[in-house]
Amino acid sequence: MTIERNFPIGEPVLEVKNISLRFGGVKAITDSSFSVLKHEIKAIIGPNGAGKSSLLNCINGIYQPQEGSIAFKGEVLGKITPNLIAQKGISRTFQNLALFKRMSVLDNILVGRRLHMNSNFLQVAFQLPKARSEEKVNHGLQKKVELGRALATEADFLMLDEPMAGMNVEEKREMCRFILKVNDEIGTTMVLIEHDMGVVMDISDNVVVLDYGKIIADGPPDEVRANQEVIDAYLGVSHD
Amino acid sequence: MSNNNIIMGFTRADLTNFLIVMILSFVAIPLVVQTDYWYSSILIPWLCLALAAIGQQIVMGYAGQLALGAAGFMAAGAFACFNLILRVPDIPFFVALGLSGLVAAAFGILFGLPSLRVRGIYLMVATLASQFFIVWMIDKFGWFKNYDTSGIITAQDIVILGKPFTSPLEMYFVILVVVTVLTVLAVNMARGSTGRNWMAVRDMDIAAESMGISLLKTKLQAFAISAFYCGVAGALFAFTYLKSLEPVAFDIKLSFKILFMVILGGLGTISGAFIGAAFILLFPVLLNSIGNNVFHGAIDATIISSIEQVVFGVLIIVFMIYEPLGMAKLWGNIKQRFLRKS
Numbered sequence: 001m002t003i004e005r006n007f008p009i010g011e012p013v014l015e016v017k018n019i020s021l022r023f024g025g026v027k028a029i030t031d032s033s034f035s036v037l038k039h040e041i042k043a044i045i046g047p048n049g050a051g052k053s054s055l056l057n058c059i060n061g062i063y064q065p066q067e068g069s070i071a072f073k074g075e076v077l078g079k080i081t082p083n084l085i086a087q088k089g090i091s092r093t094f095q096n097l098a099l100f101k102r103m104s105v106l107d108n109i110l111v112g113r114r115l116h117m118n119s120n121f122l123q124v125a126f127q128l129p130k131a132r133s134e135e136k137v138n139h140g141l142q143k144k145v146e147l148g149r150a151l152a153t154e155a156d157f158l159m160l161d162e163p164m165a166g167m168n169v170e171e172k173r174e175m176c177r178f179i180l181k182v183n184d185e186i187g188t189t190m191v192l193i194e195h196d197m198g199v200v201m202d203i204s205d206n207v208v209v210l211d212y213g214k215i216i217a218d219g220p221p222d223e224v225r226a227n228q229e230v231i232d233a234y235l236g237v238s239h240d
Numbered sequence: 241m242s243n244n245n246i247i248m249g250f251t252r253a254d255l256t257n258f259l260i261v262m263i264l265s266f267v268a269i270p271l272v273v274q275t276d277y278w279y280s281s282i283l284i285p286w287l288c289l290a291l292a293a294i295g296q297q298i299v300m301g302y303a304g305q306l307a308l309g310a311a312g313f314m315a316a317g318a319f320a321c322f323n324l325i326l327r328v329p330d331i332p333f334f335v336a337l338g339l340s341g342l343v344a345a346a347f348g349i350l351f352g353l354p355s356l357r358v359r360g361i362y363l364m365v366a367t368l369a370s371q372f373f374i375v376w377m378i379d380k381f382g383w384f385k386n387y388d389t390s391g392i393i394t395a396q397d398i399v400i401l402g403k404p405f406t407s408p409l410e411m412y413f414v415i416l417v418v419v420t421v422l423t424v425l426a427v428n429m430a431r432g433s434t435g436r437n438w439m440a441v442r443d444m445d446i447a448a449e450s451m452g453i454s455l456l457k458t459k460l461q462a463f464a465i466s467a468f469y470c471g472v473a474g475a476l477f478a479f480t481y482l483k484s485l486e487p488v489a490f491d492i493k494l495s496f497k498i499l500f501m502v503i504l505g506g507l508g509t510i511s512g513a514f515i516g517a518a519f520i521l522l523f524p525v526l527l528n529s530i531g532n533n534v535f536h537g538a539i540d541a542t543i544i545s546s547i548e549q550v551v552f553g554v555l556i557i558v559f560m561i562y563e564p565l566g567m568a569k570l571w572g573n574i575k576q577r578f579l580r581k582s
Contacts, residue, residue, distance in 0.1 A: 086452030
């Protein structure tokens with residue numbers, strides 16, 4: 001029951017080739033390669049500490065992998081700072097809320113927008129509350145604001161680090177719908193880290209599984225679910 | 241909501257407030273206040289220090305960079321202004337003032353460089369360099385003081401369009417014009433994208449960078465603009481309040497004073513700079529007059545100045561713990577309570 005998409009999945013837009021990232025003696029990522037296709041939703045899953053966030057941080061330029069290369073739209077990124085990567089059209093949210101806490105919700109989003117506009121104007125025009133984003137804004141909404149801020153950059157490549165962490169079922173469902181809607185209406189390519197397998201299986205086109213810094217599976221959800229190595233990584237190998 | 245409530249990005253409430261302040265400061269105060277004492281000892285230093293506090297506010301309250309060296313930049317501005325008027329014939333005063341601000345801004349960029357590597361209390365120590373280096377440099381090289389050996393140089397008269405501005409009231413107007421223009425500019429910057437970038441860097445620098453903000457540019461810009469404000473404030477301070485130029489006037493104590501103004505006034509608000517400056521400046525005056533009028537000089541002057549230090553210290557601790565947003569926030573709360581429609 002394939003539904004025709006407004007933005008059909010295309011060529012690889014991001015190619016990660018053989019990257020390795022070490023922190024001193026700790027190997028966070030070992031010789032990992034994968035690619036993200038244009039307009040797809042790709043999930044990265046794996047147990048805690050598998051290197052999922054580190055992988056996003058490498059793409060984002062916060063970490064520089066010691067080996068390997070990352071190419072975006074055919075251009076090798078090399079050693080550049082996160083702000084230049086953002087200007088190339090990659091945006092992201094963070095695992096632990098990274099809102100600008102002492103700024104209003106509107107200002108948070110306008111930072112992403114990089115508008116030369118006086119926020120006072122909009123605040124009055126739309127009669128928005130002037131509350132700081134940390135006050136009176138619940139966790140689920142804060143997560144949404146962060147996603148809104150990332151979207152406001154008009155990035156065509158979005159990385160979401162646990163966008164549904166700490167949400168209840170209702171909020172998760174709404175967030176899923178929203179992610180799918182963005183992907184369908186704007187065609188944003190998305191990479192998301194998520195622990196809720198139900199969500200992952202539902203919304204992603206492809207799934208990468210990381211374990212101990214290594215990619216152990218990469219493919220459509222059904223295929224990954226049946227993969228013995230993945231089952232072992234998640235459930236542990238039986239010892240009887 | 242129709243558009244007639246917003247004019248050029250300012251709300252109607254903003255404009256009303258602005259008009260009230262303008263009428264008060266340009267018309268009411270000169271009509272009511274007649275004694276020179278009020279101008280030369282209260283209003284003039286208040287406006288100068290408030291301007292410096294805006295500079296400190298920008299780098300610390302908005303961009304979140306703990307910097308301690310405002311007095312150094314003030315010294316740079318003051319001596320730049322002195323040398324410009326001395327060496328450039330017929331330079332208009334406001335041009336000299338602007339250029340001295342730019343000289344200070346250049347120093348600001350230089351001493352802001354450590355902010356790219358260190359943060360927090362370590363940055364504060366690193367920025368102390370500006371305080372000591374600039375004052376040392378002015379002392380060391382006679383050229384800056386025009387080879388004056390007495391140590392204290394009299395500041396030149398302020399001459400604008402051939403007319404000397406020497407009386408306290410005239411000087412007050414000169415300062416008021418400068419402070420008004422620079423304050424409106426600061427408010428605009430703080431509310432616009434410049435200020436948003438500063439605050440984003442302050443609140444969460446990694447997220448700010450991931451949104452495409454260059455940390456290098458944003459931090460150095462904050463340091464430059466902050467030093468510009470301090471430089472202009474320093475020049476005005478020397479030319480209208482001290483009426484002399486001596487490096488000793490811009491010592492570390494002044495830097496701390498400006499820091500306290502920002503903390504007490506409220507981090508991250510422009511109005512906090514004015515409130516904080518007023519408090520730090522007026523509180524000793526108040527204590528002195530209590531000492532003289534209530535206790536009739538029974539309390540020794542040294543004890544009064546000690547009490548002053550104790551009260552400042554306690555207040556800073558109290559504000560840091562209970563109201564980090566300072567007196568500006570307290571004022572906002574009070575206003576909200578009374579204006580709330582029931």
